[in-house]
Amino acid sequence: MRGPLTSGCKLLGSRDCQQAWICPPDLARCQPHSEETETERDVAEVWLSPEQSACSTSYCLSKAMQLALLCPGTDSRMYSTPPRERQLERVAVMGGTHGNELCSIYLVKHWLQGPSELQRGTFAATPFLANPKATKHCIRYVSQDLNRSFTRAFLTSQDTRDGPYEVRQAQEINQLLGPKGSADAFDFILALHNTVSNMAACLISDSEENIFTMHTCHYIQKHTQSPCPIYLYGCPGQESYALQSVAKNGLGLPPSSHPHRVLRADVLSHMRALVACGLDFNDLFNQGTSFPAFDIVAYKIIEPVDFPRSPCGELLGFVHPRLQDKDFFPLKPGDPIFQLFSGEEIFYEGDATIYPAFINEASYCEKGAAFYKMKKCTFSIPPLEAPVASAP
């Protein structure tokens, strides 16, 4: 029997030479690549006991990665690698998650009329308009942010008839593209957004542990002209709440510096190219391509920083001009971050350099975020083995 992969992991059981493990959610992820141990180098399949089979699937473990299982009643994080026996054929491209992000809406409506651009040799991606009511009124949401509505609590909520529109919509999407966490869920969701922040062609994922998504990001970075920083929004122990979490793998694309309620040709073109690139990668994978391991830089969320506010919540100042538009630039202790209406400056008081993102995003003011503090990390991503072709 192999020893525990890291301290804190719990062995569920073993059969033959195979083992099933659960790792605790607070396991540190952002750490330098350690020396390989024999255990870490081994490839093992995971199986679940019958009572856990509702969310069972099998995964491969390769160097520097641990594995965990998403099971009801635990807070373990899911590591998602496509099983070698399956291609990724059920792919959705989602626009209009927020009804005022016009580029995604305009593109999806175009593809709904003629989806040939989303077709590849091994699959055809489905375009989907996520929030029709908000889209109709050109507002971010009707009752609550749809992109925060995909937690288990909302998806299993019973009495939704008089409840928020977006909860009903989330449940409908979960039925169509999920159920979340199940073997029947879509293989991949590309979720299109816009942001007013200066974040280049940011690629948004829950976690570096989703190997397929990280390989997709790496491929996009290598095949597009503009920078594509990777933004990881998952927190240990926190359930993934975004729309793309319905699928087994998901990626958010918010090409940036784009006002809400506006259509810019350059951003439309850029978004289209990013989608094409992501679908190309999926197709290459399905055709039987294996992709080698690599190291990649990504920015992992720490916490939001709110605007300076009065006791009743009114803004007392704004993002400092030296911080404005400086997404993913280093922010050091003592650097200015806000300016009050009175003229006084406020400085960053942290202990270490961080990397701010979503600086002055319009829709985050209500969420108490003038910007998000991010930690710059380097992750070693294992190779992605080609799938075995699907059975006819």
Added chain:
Amino acid sequence: MILRGPGKQRGLTGPVPDSGTQAGKETLEDLPYEVVRAQEIHLLFGPKGSKDAYDVILDLHNTTANMGCTLILESSKNDLLIQMFHYIKNSLAPLPCFVYLIDHPSLKYATTRSVAKHPVGVEVGPQPQGVLRADILDQMRRIVQHALDFIQCFNEGKEFPACSLEVYQVMEKIDYPRKENGEIAAVIHPRLQDQDWKPLNPGDPVFLTLDGKTIPFDGDSTVYPVFVNEAAYYEKGEAFAKTVKVTLTARSLNSLSP
């Protein structure tokens, strides 16, 4: 003439005056919120067109269009405002400041500021909706400061010699190409995007479809587009406004000469 600051205070709780119009006959509950609000402002700062109306209203706006610092003039014959705008432009230099003249029989719109005798529109962009940018805020603050400085100088009797002012006068508003269901069929072409106040010549690209088709400008002469891709104007059917350059003149103010 001395420009006054706040003088008479009008209550907000008085009844809506019955002007004899359809709006005046309806109850408050029937009216759209903004109509009720317009009537309250009319009470506070008007009545519009009367001698009791406020002297000046500075009406502050932002735009998603790349218009920089813009002053909006409602009448080509308002010497006081032509002089004020001339003063503001000179004070802001070298920061550019453009003047948009909306004196047009059908395109002039009924603004909040039109309640006052001298309505001043201030438009600063580009700024996304829902966002407060330090640079845009600073520009707007400077415009307001210079406008108030002008009023102070005028009230103190300072002489302003006759001047001329280059303005961009609205000629026509151009909508997006649309489908039968009203949805936009093409977007502002990348070569027009952000090119407010720059010459647009016949044959220059203005729109681009998702199929890659470019729609050129089919006008007879060069125009100067403004409010290019303003978010709030999609619903008003305005992708941009065509303007022409005009030079206005204003007589001297506070002149001691006969």
